[in-house]
Amino acid sequence: MTAKLFGEPVGRREDPRLLTGRGRYLDDLGSGALAAAFVRSPHAHARIRDIDVSGALDIEGLVAVYTFEDLPPRVAEPLPLLIPHPALAHGRTARPLAKGVVRHVGEPVAMVVAHDRYLAEDACALIRVDYEPREPVVDVEKAAEGGPAVHADVPGNVAAHLVQEVPSAAGVPARQMIESAPYTLAFRLDIERSAPMPLEGRGVLARWDLDDRSLRVYSSTQTSTGVRMAIAARLGLPLPSVEVIAPDVGGGFGVKLVHPWPEEVLVPWAAMVLGREVKWAEDRREHFVASSHERGQAQFVRVGFDGEGRVLGLDVTLLHDHGAYTPYGIIVPIVTSTQLLGPYRIGAYRVEFSSVYTNTVQVTPYRGAGRPQGVFCMERTMDRIAAYLDLDRTAVRAANLIQPGEFPYDQRMTFQDGRPLIYDSGDYPESLRMIKELIGWDSFAEFRAAAAADGRRVGIGIGCYVEGTGVGPYEGGHVQVTSDGRVHVSTGLTSQGQGHETVFAQIAAGELGVPLDRVSVVTGDTRRLGYATGTFASRAAVVSGSAIALACRKVREKALRIAAEALEADPADLVVEDGVIRVAGSPGAAIELATVATLANPLRYAFDAEAARATQFAAPGDPDRPPIAEGEEPGLEGRAYYSPLRSTFASGMHAAIVETDPDTAEIKILRYAVVHDCGRLINPMIVEGQIHGGVAQGVGGALYERMAYDSHGQLRNASFMDFLMPYATEIPHIETAHLETPSPLNPLGVKGAGEAGVIPVAAVIAGAVEDAEGIVIDRMPLSPSDLFRLREEAARRR
Amino acid sequence: MKPPPFGYRAPREVGQALADIAAVGEDGKVLAGGQSLIPLLNMRLAAPGTVVDINRVAGLDTLTAGPDGVRVGALTRQARVERSEEAAAVQPLLRQALRLVAHPAIRNRGTVVGSLVHADPAAELPAVLAVLDGSVRLASVADGERDVPAREFFTGPLEVAAGPDDLAVSAFFPALPPRTGTAFHEVSRRHGDFALAGVAAVVTMRADLGLEEARVACAGVGPVPIVVDVTAEAGAGDRAAAAHTVRERIEPEDDVHAGAAYRRHLIGVLTERALAEASRRAADA
């Protein structure tokens, strides 16, 4: 085999391009395209009485204005509910342009197409929409208590209600277990809204070829195959006439998985109607009010436990703020409900959630997708138990951990993919040992005493999680070796900066025995691979990575077969190294993979010297067999799909030391440590990068980011001046250690790593601040102003 | 986030600039570093008919540090003043404050005068000008040049005593008197953000090292920088009393980042910290 590549910290091959401005993002394309802009609702809830576009018609350079009335029925109808669920009794989705009622600030009401974006925005400003404001409901509890109805036909605002019961091994339900437990606690927790904030907003560019009657769409999406099928269906086009390409995508974090967005339907439709290229690039203000948010939940917890802190029964009720629509179904609260269990064996569990409509931006998965909330709930519970029993917080966790001998461990629930929640592998006690060692848990008392002597306040916190990754249904890999010896790998899922060009090349180069620089990788281009699901749920390495490995194995097998014939050797005796196939032990007998690729494609015509080797008189072959044997295909290529049986479960534990300023209530993270297990590591550097980014995002959720809606449904901080994503200056150095418990489920033994970093951060920081302050922390995010208020309240109680 | 159409003028010398500004009047806006104006235009929160870009006007990028103080021309970028040893020697509070203004990339474009004219209530430089009792030099075709002292210049949030015909040509920051120390302390949510609350302090000692004068100016807790003389309290050695006096004088408000009560509390803490540091520096001076 070529120098070991799997497992090596190979430098990211995409970086030189992306860092020197050679990336091709959506708005870099289609320089001659018309520009679209949208009139969006300024009201959180209103009836549209009238839309008067006449004022805009004088704008020079205006091409078209569309309102709901102008759309053909197929285009105008509500967007699809992507993931139906029996419990989602009242799922509702928006229409591409509002019909009669708007339900959140930012909902699209009219589309303008003009020669450029400046003119399009000028025209938008001149369109008069006559709204009759209605009372909005913003607070999730008010909405659930029968506040104003977001959807007139959904009284009570409850979109979905689901109860899941996992009784004890002896069949006792959770509530009964809690009643009979030696100790019980009950409390409430709150997590506020945040949102995916990719540096590049959404965007779509459509080109209709009038002669060919075909549509090419570029979208800044996490699923080009999904967008393609949705567009073909909406616009009534044959699937082969639509191609969708995700160019370089500047981050997604979940929001670009939702599809089709209104703009993904309207822009291609307008391109067809107008016979012109049309482009829309979302700006930041639009992103705040017209894409997706997540995280908002109120959690009501009851727990029963014994003297060692073992959880005998856990009963959680979640009020999940779903915003105005449910295009992505109830995946987020399902993930919260199931992944809340973390690495623990819980006596009996009951979880109930209500997904509630509010007049705010819709909620769909955002990196972590409900897990940060679930982990916040469970880890705060562990800390409360420890405080109640006066036990070390890690001892309570240790008492509840699933043991290494218990895998596969069945949590007896249904996971987000509709499959049983069975953990495949892991070593949680070892993880706990490692994190305690890394952060210095057992010597923290001395550190605290030393700090206290200087008048400083410090605290330590820990958080553990398990993350189901690599969900199905499938991904594919296509691998082609061309006669120049190059290897072209493609997979259908898309890339948003994760490093797929590097890790997929590592896998292919390793499997095929070729140098890394001969391998190129294409993702998210339906021209290359039409079957795919998308990039989400930390699934690319697991599902596409496995598919690519399987495709490479097919190619390798075929290459060895052809080489064996050419070298008159047994395929079993052949080795591939550096792109050359040799007979083991006989140095002279070798053939280039490039030559094998040439021979694999019998040719009639010699278009160059290399090709001449494959023509009929140069390589006559066996006269009794057809040039391509039965069951064979020309070329040295292979395609394979990998469809996982179930998710594979990655895990990790984080710990942090924070300092709180006794005077200003500022919160500073002094140290942040991560122990991470994503099975076999393909590229530890890329995994660490994913962890760093995730932790940074988690710090945002813990200390900075919130969606500050007022009671009228106006988002008061819809800009980067006021929505506080942490800068590098706010992120501590992150110390990481890896544990590798391979997954038995896939050919590479890998688990997902994309979301991990973000998941436990809020829980960890809450625990650490609580430890520093001696004040119960039951909501996130936590600002200095919040901490000041908590101190004042605590002082009044004393 | 694209601005509506606007006219554009780019004068080359001050006389032409004043004529252009006078010609466009109320309907015009001066463009200096653009770090505040361009976002306002792009978000369509400002829609001037004409933008008068002064970036090519000769002679406005001056920085002179003399025995009286530091005079900063309208085109002198914040970064240049921050890095100037001469300016720091004459009036150290400038550098102390500028380090807290935004981020390096913004300070490379943003001007000191632009920040003063923009008069964001949470900005550092207005507080500096106010606590030093500096001035802004305005010029117009009709009224010629005149200096407006800080206490008259800041009239409200984002409001200053400059008319639509006025160009602010420079600002003057008086020099540090002998035996004087300064300090700027603030708390912001993230590095480089506008402060939740900030305090600039100037402390002058007598020759016998008793306290002669102590003044602070607060940012982010009122419509304009709030200057408070705390000579009596600080002179009695009671910084807590000084903090109390200052807390009583400010008018903080709630916003998405912090509550009014927290801001009031912070001003007390920052006053004590800034006075302590300024006093130490005064004693060393």
Ligand SMILES: Cc1cc2nc3c(=O)[nH]c(=O)nc-3n(C[C@H](O)[C@H](O)[C@H](O)COP(=O)(O)OP(=O)(O)OC[C@H]3O[C@@H](n4cnc5c(N)ncnc54)[C@H](O)[C@@H]3O)c2cc1C
């Ligand atoms: C991300 C970010 C963070 C920031 N953080 C801070 C911070 O922490 N603290 C802080 O103080 N500032 C901060 N700022 C604002 C920054 O300091 C601005 O540069 C400054 O406020 C304005 O200076 P400017 O030269 O860019 O002015 P412009 O943006 O060009 O103009 C601002 C206003 O002043 C007027 N104006 C400018 N110059 C003149 C003149 N000579 N005569 C008449 N009118 C004039 C303009 O017409 C306009 O109304 C921040 C800005 C950004 C983008």
